[in-house]
Amino acid sequence: MIIILILLAVLLFLLFTFYGNPNSYIVENLRVPRNTVAFLCGGGLALSGAVYQTVLKNPLAEPYILGVAGFILLGYTIGKLLRAEEIGLALSSALAVLSVMYISKRLPPKHMLLVGVGVNAFSVSAILVLYSFLDPYSLKESVTKTIGVVPYVSIWVVSIISLITLLIFSLLMLRSRNLDLLSVGELEAISFGVNPLRERVISLVLTTVLTAIFVSLVGLVGFIGLVVPHIVRFIHSSVHSKVLPLSFLVGGIIFMGSDFLARTVIYPAEIPAGVFSSLMLSPLFIGVVWRLRHD
Numbered sequence: 001m002i003i004i005l006i007l008l009a010v011l012l013f014l015l016f017t018f019y020g021n022p023n024s025y026i027v028e029n030l031r032v033p034r035n036t037v038a039f040l041c042g043g044g045l046a047l048s049g050a051v052y053q054t055v056l057k058n059p060l061a062e063p064y065i066l067g068v069a070g071f072i073l074l075g076y077t078i079g080k081l082l083r084a085e086e087i088g089l090a091l092s093s094a095l096a097v098l099s100v101m102y103i104s105k106r107l108p109p110k111h112m113l114l115v116g117v118g119v120n121a122f123s124v125s126a127i128l129v130l131y132s133f134l135d136p137y138s139l140k141e142s143v144t145k146t147i148g149v150v151p152y153v154s155i156w157v158v159s160i161i162s163l164i165t166l167l168i169f170s171l172l173m174l175r176s177r178n179l180d181l182l183s184v185g186e187l188e189a190i191s192f193g194v195n196p197l198r199e200r201v202i203s204l205v206l207t208t209v210l211t212a213i214f215v216s217l218v219g220l221v222g223f224i225g226l227v228v229p230h231i232v233r234f235i236h237s238s239v240h241s242k243v244l245p246l247s248f249l250v251g252g253i254i255f256m257g258s259d260f261l262a263r264t265v266i267y268p269a270e271i272p273a274g275v276f277s278s279l280m281l282s283p284l285f286i287g288v289v290w291r292l293r294h295d
Contacts, residue, residue: 001236005249012253013039016260033158038150038259038273039252040165041214042224046251048207049225050232050243051172054183055203056109060289062226063211066103066112066204067119068096072215073145074123077130080138093212100208104201145219148274150259153217161213168206169248175203176240183238221274223281224251231284254280 017031048063056065064070072092079088103112127146131139172179178199181189186196214221232246258276265271 002242002245002249005246005253009039009249009253009256012256016256019260019264029155030152033153033155034150034259035256036158037153037161037217038256040161041150041218041221041252042255042258042277043248043252044165044168044210044214045221045225045255046228046247047169047172047244048211049251050229050240050247051179051203051207052225053229054179054240055200056113058109058113059230060226061113062223063207064116064120064215064220064225066100066116066208067123068100068116068208068211069215069220070120070123070127071096071099072212073220074126074130076145076216077127077134077142080142081130081133089216093216096212097205097208101201101205104204105197109200144272147272148219148221148277149270149272150218150262161217164213165210168210169244171206172203172244173241175199176244179203179240183240219274221255222278223285224255224277227281227284228254 013035016035017027022031045063049061052061052063052065053059058065072089075088075092075095076085077088078092079085082088103115107115127142131142134142178189178194181192181194182196182199189196189199211225228251229243229247232243232250236246237243255273255277258280259273261276262271262273
């Protein structure tokens, strides 16, 4: 299954890169970086979702459930207002990671979810207030962050993001057995010598770093982190050594395909990629909720 998905991802990547016979400059400087970012973003969010659902013991948990995305977007909006977007993103991302590290040590999973709801509500409200102070051009850029738009970035930036994503993916794969034990129960994990609190903190920090990177780049992308892990578990396996790589591949393929549709359906205009991913996955989300009703 993993090999098939890898081959499918490669074929789609090549198709989306060379569609329309572009010249070498467009391929090397625009399409390859953008397709790579889209694949890594979808894969990273799906990977994070799989971990969040296990660690927080909630099937409806996803990468934004702790208020990370809303908080980072608030930092971006404040930075936009002060004409220092990069500083705002960096500070809010760092604060989000540190806050998750602090809260995860002191609150049980169900209380962390409630804190996340509160943080998201505050962040969204504050963002809407700040929108009133932005000029029309800055407002348009800020709004696109709330619906998921894949940017054009340099090969250098793509290389750094790829290395960070690979590192975090590898660290999570090394902890896949511990995640299996956590999914069974904390007492079972302790009986096998696993410290549940330590695993929860490490897993949440790693996935929050990943989420922060892609929220900073792309903005909010709905449903990938929530729905994709359920699809993988339903179709294939619940063992994390398989759930994690399969979620990454499926999420990457879906969002890379969403971005391709976003820039080709009404070319030369462009629709936010997050819109297509939400359109495709929201019906599946309803199916997930309906299935959970019987669990």
